[in-house]
Amino acid sequence: MTHRAPELHTTEDGSLTLYAPTFGEHYHSMHGAVQESEHIYLGLALRERMSSWREGDVPLRLFEVGFGTGLNALLSWREAEERHIPLQYYSIEKFPITPEIYEVLHYEGLGQEREVKDQLLRLHTAPWDEAVELSPFFTLHKLRGDLTTCTFPERLSVIYYDAFSPESQPELWAEELFQRLGKVASSGAILSTYCAKGEVRRRLQRSGFLVERLPGPPGKREVLRGRIP
Template sequence: MTYLPPELHETEDGSLTLYTPTFGEHYHSTHGAVQESRHIYMGLALRGRLERWDRSSGRVLEVLEVGFGTGLNALLTALLAEELHQPIHYTTLEKYPIGEDVYSRLSYDLSTETQGDTLLRLLHSAPWDEDVPLSPTFTLHKVHTDLTTYIPSEGIDVIYYDAFSPEAQPELWDEVLFQRLYAAAHPGAMLTTYCAKGEVRRRLQRAGFAVERLAGPPGKREVLRATK
């Protein structure tokens, strides 16, 4: 497969996304990149898990992201970790990282956060395959691979399943991968994904997760949340 560099596109909420000619898909919803990320991953996954989190344990929250992409999910997670004073260790997988010529043109208007673009650059330029503390509450660990070859460490608390669609990358939606994630997850761990297809839901259930259909962001009727 010939990998073609992604193209910058603006979404309906004014925030930017990328379009990949290689897979024929956008990295985020064209109805709004930021609102999609905040709803599915920050809201249903991260905040949902923290609602049941025992802060007295002193344990760092372990987040695994399947698909680093533009870095938007990581950026919003780092900002939320600081806001909530919640230490997060963030592991993210990406087989096709975007180059500086692309990520240097990404910008997100996050209103109160004036350093967002600087942090986004740091996320992209951080070295691979090592822990990189970017703030007192956020440590990044980027892995240059995809989930088909990655063996997750035990103790995952939150999973952002943000791969391209089953039509574009069917190998990333295999039931064996969901079984692998279930085995590595803490009890109470939450996985969210924009993909609400019935077969994806059934594969998650067969892997052991309890799966809910929940209202999606604008332009998306339903999304899935799976809990161990």
């Protein structure tokens, strides 16, 4: 498959996303990129896991499938700063976006525009395949590669499963990947994904996750959340 450069689009809440011609899909919901990320990944996973973190606990370890525009990383970084909870953020990406795209990304409503743009640039210009401490509460480790062949981080607290759909990238929704993630997830770990397909739910269940269907953000009736008991 020949990879084609993504195109910048504006979603209904005014936030930006990308359209991937290679896969025929947007990186986020066109009903609103920020509200989708806030609901599915922060609301159902990171904040839920942070609620049980206590002073003196080890840093939370998060693995994101698909770094993309860096929006999930940006929101998670800001959440860690606000709560003063240390977060080690791992994210894998096979097709990183270019400076021509990430230099024009912006997200109004998330604070001072200059600060948000500076954080986005720091996320995107951070070197690949090494840990970079971007603040006392946020360490980024971007992995450049293929999810199907990478070595997953250990002792994961949170997993954002944000790959393109099973229709366009079926190999990224294979049960074998969920089984591998289940083995590196800590007790109480949470996985969240926008995909609510029955077969994905069953694969997660067979891989050791306790799975529930939950209401989705605007434009999405249901999403899935899995927990390691």
